Amino acid sequence: MDKIGELTVFAKVVDEGGFSAAARAMNLTPSAVSKQIGRLEDRLGTRLLNRTTRSLSLTPEGRNFYDRCTRILTDIDDAEAEVTQAHDSPRGVLRISCGVAFGRHQVSPLVPEFLERYPDVQVEMTLTDSVVDLVEQGIDLAVRFGELRDSSLIARFLARSKRAICASPEYLAKHGIPQTPQDLHDHNCLFFSNLPHLNEWIFKMPDGEFAFQPQGNFCANNGETIHEMVLHGLGIARLAEFLVSPDVRDGKLERILTDYYRDITVPIHALYPTRRHLSPKLRAFLDFLVEKFSPIPPWEMEPGSRS
Structure with a gap:
């Protein structure tokens, strides 16, 4: 198997949490997956995964390698998507989840402009302060606050909140x-x-x-x-x-008490289930959010300066 294939198998093992699950997802046998990981570790001269009969975890070297792998695989997917979707326009239902306050005051006011740009998209927005399961509930994108826990979700930074x-x-x-x-x-x-x-x-x-x-x-x-x-x-x-x-x-x-208050900033991310094969509607909305919230979020702008 070529290097890209090895990276794909390694990333799938990490994403699925085990050799057997990765094998099922890739229509391979567990032994074939295990051999690919073994050859990859031998070629690199370092252990990437700690594995026992019950658990699997990344070594420090494996964590760094996984981060680089996912970026490489994403770049490949993006390059292919640019070719295969070059003539595809965003369309269909886009399901979004936001917290109540941020959704009402920051995201909802932007939706009319987004829909004017992409008239073939329909937005379905759910406002809730509960953490929803994006995959289970069929959500394309969620906006969440705070440091991210280890997750299979993909995050794109939007802004910081004070x-x-x-x-x-x-x-x-x-x-x-x-x-x-x-x-x-x-x-x-x-x-x-x-x-x-x-x-x-x-x-x-x-x-x-x-x-x-x-x-x-x-x-x-x-x-x-x-x-x-x-x-x-x-x-x-x-x-x-x-x-x-x-x-x-x-x-x-x-x-009040501005001289005493210790300012703490909280990151805001757009989360979505997978970095692979992003639909044109989701890619368009992600880029739209970044455009509107970076590098200066609207609540820090002077009145009238928001584009």
Whole structure:
């Protein structure tokens, strides 16, 4: 088998999690797959996989080699796709999954422009803060926040999200502006009911970091609802800049404790099930999202500068 064939077998073993599964996927025998991996390791002079009767894992060298392999195989697929799909235009139903707040405020407003460019595409969007199984539910693409766990999904970086401590001018006029993070103990702070990692507000203090756990008379399972309550003057919250930046510009919200707040950025990725044989509709939407969110996301742009 040629080198490209060896790379393909190796990548398939890693993707499928074992020799037998890879053999079934490639219509080969397990012994043939095992021999190909053995020859590849012999040729490279290093072990790529740790294997026992029950498990298989990559060695450090195998991890680096796998990353290079997938890029090479992707480039080959992309080159072939450019030829075979050169005359194919995006068409068909494109199924997208986004978080509620980001989907409503950032992705949905872009859909009309995308559909104007590609009139043969139909978009089906699901807004949920739950993690969905893309393959099981037939989702073409999901937009997700946070560091990515090991996954068979393919990720394309879009932007980074920041958060801000904010309140409405009406709330601050009535209850006063906190001058230090400790002052938050005397305020109504809104929090997430189901996302504990978002309920630790970290501040920079002269003697180190101060972690504040918000307490108040309202919590919700999504940022969209908390955002609405903050706009209505219910209390103080820590919310994503993509939600609050327009309100700050319009004077509806005010950032507070900016000298103390430790800015933490969270990556945003577009995820899709496979890097191989991307349909024209998915490739077009991926490129469209990158165009709109990179290198500067819209919530960091000055008003009127968004193309």
